[in-house]
Amino acid sequence: MKRSMTIVIAGLLAAAAAAGAWHWHGDRQASRNAAAPLLAQAQRGDVEDLVSATGTLQPRDYVDVGAQVSGQLEKIHVEVGSVVAEGDLLAEIDSTLYRARVDATRASLENQRAQMLDRQAQLDLATLNYKRQKNLMAAEATTAEQLQTAEATLRSAKAQLAALQAQIRQSESTLRAEEAQLNYAKIYAPMSGTVVSITARQGQTLNTNQQAPVILQIADLSTMTVQAQVSEADVNRLRAGMPVWFTTLGGQDRRWQGTLRKVEPTPVVQNNVVLYNALFDVPNPNRALMPQMTAQVFFVVASARDTLTVPVAALSGLGRRPQA
Known part of the structure; x- marks a missing residue:
């Protein structure tokens, strides 16, 4: 019985010793692993100091096409996505009223021009009569009253002709305005x-x-403008002419390059956050960029190309001192 008890106690002591040795070895190994430095190889690459912002894309050049005359919109010849050239017919407004006005003014103008011939003939006759009375007066073959009457008739004929000429000029001006309104009934690009x-x-x-x-909007999609909203904390780091690049959500990591054109001085306040619009243009020959796309924008404040680089973690350690 004593011998059995002794064997059991000896076994327990051996197991405890083995467990202690295993625990001591594990702690020592963990301590060694913790003390071992992480190693990374220095490499050459590009480094950039960036200001990031979110922006949207808009066409650089666009125009709102509107109507200059009132009326019913009879026909729209295009649809969204149609590619148009300058001068193409886009839409037509009912021109019945404007065409009637043009026809009426033209008829009135023709009547005035016909009257012009009659007034000119009256002036010619009054001129001849005045000259005849003047010659007769020199020969004492007429009276002063008849000469005065001929002179008054001549002045009246000249005045009537001048008045009719003014009416014709006014009618011509009215006709040009009404023809312009008639032309406005057709809307061109x-x-x-x-x-x-x-x-x-x-x-x-x-x-x-x-x-x-x-009525519609036309935009030139060959060049797009990115409008990026930059926080007031970063806006002073931006300068016109600095390089900038951006990516889009569906761009498959493609970088679009540009140059900062300007920073608008008037801020935009959103939820008590002050933002400034920074604008730059980017060519879009393949129409891959579309209006209202979201862009993740990066302004390059400074950069170094093909320089020696190490992980950022290697530059900070205990006491904020660089570690070898």
Whole structure:
């Protein structure tokens, strides 16, 4: 019995010793692993000091095409996405009223020009009669009263002719204005580009008495402008002419390059956060960039190319001193 008890105690002591040795070895190994430095190889690469911001894309050049005359919108010849050239017919407004005005003014002008011939003939006759009376007066073959009457008739004929000429000029001016209104009933593209929006409907009545109603918008998508909103803490680091690049959500890590054009001086306040709009342009020959796309923008404050680089973690350690 004593011998069995002795064997059990000896076994327990041996197990405890083994466990202690294993624990001591594990702690020592962990301590060694913790003390061992992490190693990384220095490499050459590019380094950039960046100011980041979020922006949106807009066409650099665009125009709102509106109506200059009132009336029913009879026909829209384009749709969203249509590519148009400057001078292409975009839409037509009912021109019945404007055409009638032009026809009436033309008829009135023709009547005035016909009267012009009659007034000119009367002036010629009055001129001859005055000359005849003047010659007769020199020969004492007429009276002073008849000469005065001939002179008054001549002045009246000249005045009537001048008045009619003024009426003709006024009618010609009215005709030009009414012909312009008639031409405005057809709306042409003021620039080449892509129709990006249509805000009026065919058959809609347009009223230009208050303001010119916008029918559609044309934009040149070959060059886009990025409008990035930069915080007031970073805006003083930006300078016109500095390089900038950005990515888009669906751009598959493609970097688009540009140059900062300007920073608008008037801020935009959103939820008590002051932001400034920074603008730069980017070519878009393949139309890969679309209006209202979101861009993650990076302004390059400073950069170094093909320089020796190490991980940032290697530059900070205990006491904030660089570690070898």
